[in-house]
Amino acid sequence: xxxxxxxxxxxxxxxxxxxxxxxxxxxxxxxxxxxxxxxxxxxxxxxxxxxxxxxxxxxxxxxxxxxxxxxxxxxxxxxxxxxxxxxxxxxxxxxxxxxxxxxxxxxxxxxxxxxxxxxxxxxxxxxxxxxxxxxxxxxxxxxxxxx
Numbered sequence: 303x304x305x306x307x308x309x310x311x312x313x314x315x316x317x318x319x320x321x322x323x324x325x326x327x328x329x330x331x332x333x334x335x336x337x338x339x340x341x342x343x344x345x346x347x348x349x350x351x352x353x354x355x356x357x358x359x360x361x362x363x364x365x366x367x368x369x370x371x372x373x374x375x376x377x378x379x380x381x382x383x384x385x386x387x388x389x390x391x392x393x394x395x396x397x398x399x400x401x402x403x404x405x406x407x408x409x410x411x412x413x414x415x416x417x418x419x420x421x422x423x424x425x426x427x428x429x430x431x432x433x434x435x436x437x438x439x440x441x442x443x444x445x446x447x448x449x
Contacts, residue, residue: 317418326349343391354386
């Protein structure tokens, strides 16, 4: 029997590998920057309106050398959320437009050369789940004072 691949939508969940496949409704590339931690150049990006990142090729290095020790690093592991950010070591290409649902298209892109992505905001259905709502007290509404 094969290994079960991990999937997460929690804030802070991350994946990293040699190649990541990104899918999103809105793709935003940013100017190249030098990482203060590794002193290597990075090509940052963000994914909005449901973004996902899946490891297509795992690193050849041990997990202890990963950017974050908590990152999922096995081929097939994935994350998704309303907002996802990350970086790639090689320059970002123009995304392909693919059919995502019956009514929506999506941007699809394979990033290479050592990549990292993490969930900044979970999907709306995750935030609205009964489990998450039980953990947070209801918001108290304060009436607006009339003059």
